[in-house]
Each structure stands twice: as C-alpha cells, then as structure tokens.
Amino acid sequence: MTTPPPPPPRWQGYTGRGAVHMVDVRAHNQEEELARIRALARDYRIAAVAVLHDGPAAAAAGKPPDLEGCYAVVRASVERARSAQLCLALADRDGELAGVWRFHLGAAAAAAADGGLLADPRRVCEGIMAYGRATTRDSMLVTSDGAEDVAYLVRHITGGLPGRRHEFLEEAGACFPALYDIRVLAEWTHLDGSEPPFAGPSPSAFRRLVALAQDSGFWEVKTAYNAFLYGLGAADxxxxxxxxxxxxxxxxxxxxxxxxxxxxxxxxxxxxxxxxxx
Structure with a gap:
C-alpha cells in the first residue's frame, strides 16, 4: 500500500519569492482567508483589487455628458450586479507578493443556484476594509478601474450606493483613506502641471507603483491623487x-x-x- 504524500506547508504559495498561486475563495473558506489577509496587513501594505461582475457594462451606455452622469451609469451597473469575482493581491514595498485571492461572490439567490458555495459579498468587502484599517498610514488600496471596482466594495460595505457623485466619493474615502487608481496615475497630469506619475513607457504599472512608493516625494502624489477615480474625478x-x-x-x-x-x-x-x- 502506497503512503500518500504529506500535505504542503500551511503558508506555501502565500509568501516567499517562489511562485504564488491564486487561492479560490468561496463560502467554506472565506473566514479563514480573510483572517489570513488581515494577519499579513502589517508586512504587505499594498493591496490591488479588481472586480468582474454580472451587471450591465457601464461602457455600453455610451459616454455621459458630465461626471454626475458618469456616476449614475456606474451606480446603475453595480447596483444590478448579483454575482462577481473579486481578485485581491497583497504586496510589500519591495514588490514581493504575499498572495493572490479570487473571491467568488453572490447574493442569496445566486448562492442558492450555485449550491450555497458562493462567498458573502458584504463579509468579504468588509474584510478588505478591515485589512486597510489594520495597516499603518503608508498602506494603500490600488485599482486599475477605480470607479466600478470601488463602487462594488462601497455598495456592500454601506448597504447601497448614495445618489450623488460627491457623496459616493466621500463614502469611498471614508472606507478606504488611501485609495489610488492606476489609470489616473498614468493619464492625469499633476497639480503643478507636470507629467502623470506613471507617464512614459514602463514594463509594469505595478513596478512603477512600487518604485513610486519608495520615493521620498511620494507624499505629494498620495495627497494629489488620493480618491481620484477615473471617470468620476476627486472629492475636494x-x-x-x-x-x-x-x-x-x-x-x-x-x-x-x-x-x-x-x-x-x-x-x-x-x-x-x-x-x-x-
């Protein structure tokens, strides 16, 4: 009789400079993984998030005439979402990844159709907010599609999206005090008229972010671009x-x-x- 191989170490695939695999999270392991993410907060202070949901695509509605119209389209898209995949990656200031998680999320009806396996959106979004509050002041939450990604998080944390753009931006800032949109960092000029922080060719926006976070002048960038979401602007x-x-x-x-x-x-x-x- 062949002896089965021993299980891998508990932390294999989460930390270290080797390969990092993606952890799929559903209802049965959501609490364990959220606790693990919170435990990693102090050493891995850069969190990147991306959400893919089943709501109507905001881009399909055409380009609204103003920022308020842009928010109305984003709000309508996110409010109609019933299931989603939320990917989260944690990294330190040297660019080393702690891990990548893919949360399979769904409302009650969607969860029932999937055999009750989908994770709870509100619990997961609150867990990501708790991660941010467990870190120190130099932490950050990063997205490459800020408006919809952040709107999905805020919707499930607060129980719904506010009706006005400025109210949403204030809610987003309250939930995530250090919030940055990579697309804005790449395309929008600085307050002093200089080029965007990510302007010019770069092998990776993430590498550029890591390099920028190590710069002594990063506080200016953090202040100027904090809670500035592509398509919605920033709350003054x-x-x-x-x-x-x-x-x-x-x-x-x-x-x-x-x-x-x-x-x-x-x-x-x-x-x-x-x-x-x-």
Missing part, C-alpha cells in the same frame, strides 16, 4: 484643497529664494537644481 476634501493651496505657495517661495541666491553668489554656484530637495 479639506486636505486636498489645502495641498492645492500649499503647493504653488511653496514653489513661489523656492523661486524667490533661488533668485536671491543667484544675485548673491551667481548662477554657477547655485545651479538650477540646488533647491530641488528643500
């Missing part, structure tokens, strides 16, 4: 408005200081980039 929070006012004032002070130093010591001594790190 007190923090963002203060930053918009502070940024040009700081640049003007540096310009005047640079002119004074040039007059005193000459351009060759001061150099064009002398004050870049102030």
């Amino acid at each position: 929070t007190d923090q963002l408005l203060s930053f918009k006012e502070f940024k040009p004032q700081r640049q003007e002070k540096l310009r005047r200081l640079h002119e004074s130093l040039v007059q005193m010591y000459g351009e060759d001594y001061v150099g064009k980039d002398k004050l870049s790190n102030f």
